[in-house]
Amino acid sequence: xxxxxxxxxxxxxxxxxxxxxxxxxxxxxxxxxxxxxxxxxxxxxxxxxxxxxxxxxxxxxxxxxxxxxxxxxxxxxxxxxxxxxxxxxxxxxxxxxxxxxxxxxxxxxxxxxx
Amino acid sequence: xxxxxxxxxxxxxxxxxxxxxxxxxxxxxxxxxxxxxxxxxxxxxxxxxxxxxxxxxxxxxxxxxxxxxxxxxxxxxxxxxxxxxxxxxxxxxxxxxxxxxxxxxxxxxxxx
Numbered sequence: 001x002x003x004x005x006x007x008x009x010x011x012x013x014x015x016x017x018x019x020x021x022x023x024x025x026x027x028x029x030x031x032x033x034x035x036x037x038x039x040x041x042x043x044x045x046x047x048x049x050x051x052x053x054x055x056x057x058x059x060x061x062x063x064x065x066x067x068x069x070x071x072x073x074x075x076x077x078x079x080x081x082x083x084x085x086x087x088x089x090x091x092x093x094x095x096x097x098x099x100x101x102x103x104x105x106x107x108x109x110x111x112x113x114x
Numbered sequence: 115x116x117x118x119x120x121x122x123x124x125x126x127x128x129x130x131x132x133x134x135x136x137x138x139x140x141x142x143x144x145x146x147x148x149x150x151x152x153x154x155x156x157x158x159x160x161x162x163x164x165x166x167x168x169x170x171x172x173x174x175x176x177x178x179x180x181x182x183x184x185x186x187x188x189x190x191x192x193x194x195x196x197x198x199x200x201x202x203x204x205x206x207x208x209x210x211x212x213x214x215x216x217x218x219x220x221x222x223x224x225x226x
Contacts, residue, residue: 004156032213036217042219042220043118043120043204043217043218043219043220044157044204044206044217045217046214046215046216049213049214051213089156089157091156093213100170100213101147101159101162101170101172102147102149102157102159102206102215103159104156104157104158105156106154106155106156107154107155107156
């Protein structure tokens with residue numbers, strides 16, 4: 001079956017530090033990959049996505065590259081801000097249609113210190 | 115464009131009771147998925163509704179049931195509540211032509 005493994009948290013960084021959150025996956029077929037962010041007390045927001053190998057998703061300074069050879073989709077940001085403090089979820093979907101479930105990792109809590 | 119909305123925001127129930135959670139889809143979306151997010155965990159897929167019929171189900175018992183209405187809004191019903199049902203319940207809407215799911219803010223259910 002499908003599964004997502006994320007770097008365990010919590011992760012604490014100083015403002016302007018470089019961020020990497022590791023994500024690897026196991027899937028049948030050719031999944032689409034996502035990063036979602038959850039701010040305190042809120043639902044999930046789509047941060048970025050990639051639908052095929054070697055695609056790079058990017059948004060708000062965050063980037064992740066779909067690496068089929070290593071089955072990975074690591075999230076990176078060059079300079080984090082306090083406002084980036086949240087829980088980040090890596091997820092996959094095995095069909096490019098809306099009627100297919102998302103499989104999530106357990107989440108990584110990120111705290112940025114001023 | 116109106117996003118996905120859920121009600122109520124918070125709910126406290128007693129073990130053995132029944133609960134109904136509601137979700138309104140984003141405009142133009144015809145598919146609704148429900149997820150359970152236990153504290154400190156990632157969301158787990160409960161089921162999905164498309165054209166008013168269940169279109170896939172995760173590893174949840176039959177006491178978790180749902181409905182989708184002609185306007186694509188949806189309900190999640192849970193019977194015989196257990197303490198472990200305490201979680202954030204998330205609804206996500208999408209269109210069958212697209213992979214992107216848009217999440218609502220969730221309903222926090224506490225079972226005592």
